[in-house]
Amino acid sequence: MLIYNFNKIISFHNLCGNYLNGILSSSSYNESMEGGIMKDYREKKYLEMLAEDEYIASEDIALRLDISGRTVRNELKELNKILETQGAKIISKPKFGYSIIVEDRLLYNEYMSNIKKVKHNNIPRTSKERVDFLMGYLLQLHSYVKIEDLCDMLYISKTSLSQDLRQVREQLDEYNLTLTSKPNYGIKVEGSEFNLRLCMANYAIDNEEVLQSDQLKCNRVECLKEIANILTSAFNTNNYSISDTAFQNLIIHIYTALRRVQDNNYVPMNEYLVSFIKEKDLNLAEEIIKKLEMAFHIDIPNNEIFYIAIHLAAKETIYQNKDNENIVIKDDINNIVTEMFKEVKETYKVDFFDDLELRMSLALHLIPFQVRMEYSMIAHNPIIKDIKTRATLAYNISVSACNVLEKIYKKTVSDSEIGYFAMHFNLALERKNKKVRKKNIIIVCSSGKGTAKLLSYRFKEEFDKFLNKVNTTDIINLKNMDFKDIDYVMTTVPISFPIPVPILEITCFLEDSELEKIEGFFKQNNNDSLLNYLDPNLYIINVDFNTKEEVLNYMVNKIKMIKPNIPENFYDAIMERERLSPTEFGNMVALPHPYKVITEDTFISLIILNKPIIWDKKKVQMVYLMSITNKEGRDLQYLYKVTSKLFTNKKYIKDLIQNKDYNMFCSYIKEIERSI
Template sequence: MDKKRLIKIIKILSQSQQPIKGKELCEELGVTVRTLRNDIKEYRHELSNHGLEIVSKHAVGYSLIIHNEEEYFQYIEELMKSESQNQMLIPIYPEERIDYLIKMFLTSDDYIKIEDICDMIFVSRSTLSHDLKEVREKLKYFHLDLETKPAYGLKIKGSEFHKRSCISQYFFHIHGGDESYLQKAKASKQQEIISNLLYKTMVEQQFKLTDMGFENLVIHIMIALIRLKEVQSNTPYEYDEYIIESREYNIATILCKKLEDEFHICFPQIEVYYIALHLSGKKAVQYNTNHLIVNQEYEDLLERIFREIADKYHMDFTMDMDLKTSLTLHILPMMNRLKYQMVIQNPLLEQIKIENSLAFEMSILTANIIHQIYHVEMNENEMGYIALHFQLAIERYQKQGPKKNIIIICASGMGSSQILLYKIRQKFKDYIQSIYITELYELPNIDQSVYDFILTTVPIPFQTEIPSIHVQYFLDDQDVLMLSDAFQQQSETLSFIDQYFSDNLFFLDLKGKDSKQLIHEMCSRIAMVKDVPNQFEDEVMKREKYSVTEFGNAIAMPHPMKPITDSTFVAVGILKKPVKWKRQYVKYIFLLSIQKDSKEALGLLHETLSALVYDKKALQELEKNPSLDDLKTILRKTAKEQEKNDIDVLFG
């Protein structure tokens, strides 16, 4: 049989919701009933080896049964490759299909019929319907939508500016970009020419862009040149006088004149405006290190952000001038991006959410405040960049705690005392106010109340007023671990495992089919054993709306938008089968709630739960025996490793 006919048979049957009678199938294929039977018989074994089967039932008809979807799509791709090397490859996996569909809509200015799309990518109407929901969700990020017109099909709806932003992402950034879209531009060295013209203009005008901003603007101009030749936008656009009268618009005008001379094309006003928007949203703000000039509006914004962080997380950043400066420089162009609905990408986003979870929560708080004041939505990518500033501030803050006064007792003589003193200062200099070296026999005569603890290389045979820590004079790894607890007041760190995890909040029988149902079910069951406020579930869903809490390794960590309970606890749900949260499948749910007005150091709890994202082996152990005792054992091990890693980083 001709492979083309086999492809057509599979295509027809895959798109039908019910069996097709042999006569109808033969008419569509242009073959006899006997030929059809022989064709199917010839390829029955091959089809079976690739996860599909064509079944014939008397008086009912032919139908396609897919036993293994992954093998099915791979087989279709191989068939298409063998038939035509120039044919665009059929996407196999759902994510690939969604990217494929978005690119298809972006490069078409006409409506595309649903049946034609099914025909292109070998899926049923129901599968396509599910894929289109995901397509709409992804397009929403770029302020775009799919317009449906009966008898015509589907078409992307939105402004030309936002379409180009989406084109930039899906043709230039995802999986290394799409060379087909750039082929002409690269062949004519267009990218290099644009880069040189942009660089010269920025130097002449003494205007600085971030590296990423420069690269994105070059890509925007390349897309503009392509789109100007292909399509003229009829989308009405409301110009903002603030941009028209800005320095950025003047620079955009100068740049467009150079581009017109080079490429012999006319840039209409809207194109100049688009470039001005890019410049305003991606500039590298400059300042005099002695005088950072910020208007009162942003001063008030930062003051409110710092005040709410102090209330919720008990970290006072009001005197952190580095944070104030870095946030100000970031917020100025960011507010332009938010105002004009410009989107940026953050390749580190998932890593930031996992490794800097507390800083990311602070950035969500910041996004919420900005939304309340300016009524603009900050997306996850922007939040990720804000979180990086907070992470540095958290690290600085943790080193600013009250410094310790300590006594050192070393019975081996002044030489070994000096070695111990050197080691202590080398490892913990940021945590020490003063050190007093003495002999053991002199200790009872010293006023111990002015010191925090004693370090001793020998046992102390009598009672002391303050804690004593026995160490080796050369300080081994275990000594460093104990001392880091003492200096950072973390001697009770692992107690959180027994304190916050309990049998009555450990669920193995959850029935929810999606994230909303599971969160509702867990919140309802928490309310049966904990005194939680009425808005508890609403606060968890509000936090989820800002940024989904799926973290990879089949883990989700939902939690309220702000601390609202009278105690800290973690409810654990382990599902029998993974459930799709938003983009990822989740099997382990840790619903965390932090006590309101709490001054507990919860950093290690966050870090320990986050560390599970990278520990597949630990979760495999838990899957074998999903019990609270096993979970606690894993958490203790993870916490100790996390604590040791932190010490290695801090103290070398």
């Protein structure tokens, strides 16, 4: 049985890093909005509109401020309590409206003088704060608002407002919404009702201001509690599974829908969109709608059943053998997973084709994902930052896999969605990591084929869990060997020429005393040190650049000087990965790499700039460029694990940026590798 109670929602909200950002707290709401900028602004507007010898109707006030008549009456009642202590009072007269009477002119004038000053601390100070405020405010407006009024409200110039509105337009564009302007009227948000709701609800997840409404006849917390209870009851009855995060998300979407319905804004449905909804989701949505109508005493049109059903289809967590039913994965879904695996194998040389568990989990995840893509719905992922920093390889693999999805759906897959796929890939990588990757070795023996075969047999018998292929050769033929798929060389004779893999000298008959040494060798070399891949000449310091393009171009040219066999398209491959998703890591670090493996060897280059640059949106001063060998299965996760531990350690990064010392870098890497 599913249990979703409101206390659980609140505690999960805390765990997810303020996922609902206080929307479940009426006190935080009152402090941030009703005691903040909008109330102060409206208080000034009320006093400008009220005259001593004239009346103004509440409907006219409501129209000018774009709020309901009920809000006007309630706020004027509160304002009157203040005025009665400041030498004045508001009076009302049926059929005429409101007026003001001043009883103590000196006291009232002092009060009005103070009102004209900026006294409260809730005015947005930074551009980001203003953009957040403008998003919430503009999404609620039913009519146009003048630029001058917004400047007056925020106490900023038209130039500053124009810059803020540019960012607002970018955010609205993600939902196919536009900020239109009309001469002598101002600006307002326009777009489909479906997209408006998506934007309002998703914005409300992090900003409570957009939940501002007095149209539902209940306290906000009570409304949200009631919606949560209705959903819990319906889900338990119908065995519908949903994650905690999606459940909270759904509450906000339904709350937003109820507000819009109460304000006579409905979602039209067309046959194409409805065709993606299953009967079970429609039946569940209908049950929820009926309970909402009873709880909130409102009439909800039938079209809203489809709207709720879409959200149910997009948010359900589907498990294998749910309700003892066989989950049948359709061919089209299975084919998509196969294409994702192909892309990952080509890009990172990591093979997931034999991982049935991953195939099933991705297929089940794709079912609601398809709905979200069809309706351009955004899945909020509260732990995306942690995924990027703590599961870097899985995230990068997911970027590659989602490239397939973008081609299929012809839409951009959001960072949050990439993060959800990364969670599945990370589990699969962990399963791979628990398995010891078997090695390919060559035994070099100069005593003849008989001795070589005997050694080969002994190695297979003693070290089977470590070995994949065991080949034999002599010292002469070793020079012409292709070491592409070879991990180690075991030799009974000294090797005087260089070869690109580790060497261990052994006796012809493999004495018992050697067995422990050889096993230790296999264990020790199961993961190569990251330092093996960093040429000191590619540890670059004391340079200045202005853009990431300049940095990467310099690094690539430097690499080509050290490694002349680098492909011509190496720089382009790195920039293609930046196009798919910028590689800024946080903590002043960027981790660029080619969008797929294209080099014969694994290598690393690191550059520490004299001063930070803006990479995409974040400041970066350390750039760690890693290219992985195109040889399959080369301890990729280990390298990413070491990398992640290094660059999430703020002390390490601070020390390296300040000192720029290569030996310090090496000591930190060794310290991390000892701890893994």
